[in-house]
Amino acid sequence: MKRELPLLLTAVIGLFMIMSFFVPHHLVSVPADYLQQCAVIVVAFGYVLGGANALRVNLEGIARRQPDWMYKLVLVASLVLTVVIGILEGRHWQDTHTISMFLYNQVYSSMQGTMFALLAFYIASAAFRAFRIRTVEAGLLAAAALIVMLGRVPIGDWFTGWLPPALRASAVQDWIMNVPQNAAKRAVLMGAALGVMATGLRVILGIERSYLGGGD
């Protein structure tokens, strides 16, 4: 029963949600919306489990004085502080001059922006490796990338201004992005969409059941 009931629930609710995509009638759409709202409640309980895990793992690390225990201390202190301030400020936490908003705007957003800015450096180092021409395919990739990069800045057309309009850098980069790039991207997307359907079907029919744990 421990395995049969979840499998039955998955199959019934899965098929019902598929049906709701085709049937707009309120007898189907209202329960479907309700089920999706229920999922939010389940997720809320999940956060309690997740928060407890984060606290337990990091407090253990601090107690054992693991090499990076200071970072764990900062994490636990930030977690507890944010939760306590959020509880104290209640539903007004999003007002303009609250401590929560101060933490969000002055601390959290700044740190997030800093992390995101690092991406530029990672792109540069990855591009350096990607454009090393070792094979014919790598050569084609590098040539296409060069044209696309040139075509997206004014200097590209300045260099190729003497060519007919259809052969200028901006026009060629448009063609590369709209035709071969788009074709390849859509092929991957279509294959992935079928994979999504296949995985969904396997889960709904109970063929894929490893998520229940404990083996067969």
Next chain:
Amino acid sequence: MRVALLLVTSLLFFLHAGAAARAEAPRSPAPPSGLDYADVPNDAGTAVKLTWRASPDDSAGRRLVSGYLLERGTSPVGPWSVVDSLSPGTTELVDGDVHRNTPYFYRITALGSGGPAPALANAGPAIARESWFNSTRTSVLTFMLAFFLLVLYYMSVAQSGRKPFVRRLAGIDAIEEAIGRATEMGRPVLYVPGIQDIDDIQTVAGLVILEHVARLTARYETPIRVPVSYPIPFTIAQEMVKSGYLNAGRPEAYDPDSVQFVSPEQFAFVAKLTGIMLRDRPAAHIFMGSFYGESLMLAETGFSTGAIQVAGTANVHQLPFFVVACDYTLIGEELYAASAYLSGEARLVGGLKGADVLKLLVILAILVGCALETAGVHGLTTWMQTQ
């Protein structure tokens, strides 16, 4: 005499100015006409489409109409509530805020600097009816049923003993190699099932593969670390790893702390992962699931540590980053095929064959659609458009 002449001239001037002012005073625009309504089909009875003919004064030269005011009431005499105010030139609107099976009356007024034009007539009763089937999605239903039937057919064929051939997936084969290398080096394996919640099917695929990876790490007696970004995948990941250790016959080796909840915030999650990579130095990094802007940050940091990296995602914008920075990459559908490939179970492998046959049908539909569109026949394209 001169004074009398001045007075007459002044009088004439003021009279002329008054007449000019009266001639330039803006008048109300002519009202719009032909207000009509229609139930929007294929919906839950929540929308009515209104159309009307613009005011004769609503033209580029006249500029007498500054907008329209569409109002709604539940009786022909009001009271009226504003549905929307619209810019000049607008001749239709979908009122998407109505209750099903309720009669509504509408009226429309043209607005101008000379005041509003009187509404000519009310339109109604407009009743939004709900549908039992969204007929614009017939094509989706057809393809879905075809897909399900094909998958089920090939599953039964595979179960009867005719297991289809599955080509080698280098990325999946590399997972065992990566775990073996981590074992030799005495370092852990890092597994990341994406950064999305369980409602993203890539996360489901990533978690299914996790069970196989955990089974291998249990067999090789190599520790595994699984940081997870959302709470529901976190609980499932715990079950997956536990299941892997159980299926490998080493349940006692399962470490509950091997799966950690981190944060659903993208860059907080990145900070934790890069910290693990740089401090704990896992020898193998396996990224399987849905990734976004953080993909390159993770893969590049992993590359700098010298770890062997295997990635798989169906997010096409992130695939180039993984291809560049990882040793092996599963592209798109390979991620979903991985669990069938790893388990080798006949029914799962049969499902792959069904998906391949539907792929052929899709290619055929694209070719036929291109030919028909070139010939000016739009029936197939129209049938495939959905709402």
